[in-house]
Amino acid sequence: MSVLKNRINKKKKANKQTGFGTNASNYGGRFINKDGSANVKKIGIPILERISWYHTMLNISGIKFMCIIFVFYLLVNFVFASLYCLIGVEHLNGIEPSAFVQNFGQAFFFSAQTFTTVGYGHISPVGFWASFVASIEALFGLLTFAIATGLFYGRFSKPKAHIKFSENAVIAPFQGGKALMFRMTPYKNTNLTEAEAKVNLGMIVEENGIEINRFFSLDLEYDKINALTLSWTIVHPITEDSPLYGFTEADFKKNNGEVIVFVKAFDEMFSNTVAISSSYMFSEIVYGAKFSQMFDDEDDTITVLDLSKLNTYHKVEL
Structure with missing residues (x-):
């Protein structure tokens, strides 16, 4: 991972409760895989003991x-x-x-x-x-x-969060500025309520000549919704308090970072909380794009959610 120097908002307090550690030498390409599993290989004990x-x-x-x-x-x-x-x-x-x-x-x-x-x-x-x-x-x-x-x-x-994430995140116009956005949607006939999202940004930064992992909690426009029935676009406004403030398209291309997503919701069928996670590398963030709408009405009688449009976006000017 390329080391970011003087690109992080100093006012943004680092999140020290991520569980990933601060030693930059242990970074293995990404912290969380796209399917939500930890990008960790365990060694040191026989395989029969380390696999359930x-x-x-x-x-x-x-x-x-x-x-x-x-x-x-x-x-x-x-x-x-x-x-x-x-x-x-x-x-x-x-x-x-x-x-x-x-x-x-x-x-x-x-x-x-x-x-x-x-x-x-x-x-x-x-x-x-x-x-x-x-x-x-x-x-x-x-x-x-x-x-x-x-x-x-x-x-x-087994309770399972039947949720799909968009393959890419985007940097899109938002309220006169810009914001980091990605979206998710349930893809089975489940009924998810009280959905909650937490998003962290992980990067390697240089402090006092030492490379360390730094994680920042990204403030969201909405971190909770009452019901996850359609698509939910997660929006992080890039304000002066954001660690991404001042990042240009070139910064996203030449540096490496990872947006880590944690989502949980209540599944009424299982009467239990389900959880899922994913991540987006900087290389998976499209600068200057906007997601296309996934749902529409049919004869004014029912809302149609087109899951094939989950990752559909079009380029826009910022």
Whole structure:
């Protein structure tokens, strides 16, 4: 990050409660990723200790989650089918020993029936070892399905802020001056109320010859709204009290900074508070632009919110 010198309003008090620290040498390109996750890589302990698999399974995409479940299901049945073949398919009553591929296929489907506790009954284990493996697989299947059911429930019941942010922020005309603006909107049929936003500006500055991280709370035109049903444009007026006061288009291009956004709202469906965060680097701020309106009326009977226009803007003169 380029070091900003003599560009910060000295009257603006730094925010020391961000949790990011002041040591400029620990800066890794950005503090918060676009998806709201912290841009942090943890090392020093084994991977199994630093990763919560439960949280991972709840947070991955639905396609990845289903693929993991399917691959795990195939892998488990492959392992148990191999054990049945190792014991000998003659110990599975109802299977006529033949070619290996056919034997393995029959053992695989017997494993699937045992693992899911379906048990059609046309194949049954005979002897101690075959019965022992089948009983272990049945127990393993019950425990696995209990865990899978919990994960499915957790994914569906987890409160989540279904909010999208604009890809870019803009510097737009505002009340005879200019302001930093970005916007957000709910994209699912949720009912969010009491929405609240906090915005910080993070930069590396030089003080007394030492490079340090400095964070500033950005004053907003409105930091709370009663209901988040349409789009909400967050506006930071760039007044003399703003740390961005005096910044030109060239300053945004040649320097690096990060606008960090924290939003929380009350979701009436979950009867719980949901939160989301994101950030905008200076390179993602368009100087001299204004967002296009996202909503309009339809036959004077309903308001139509066009989500495809979330990041639509047009250039304007400042």
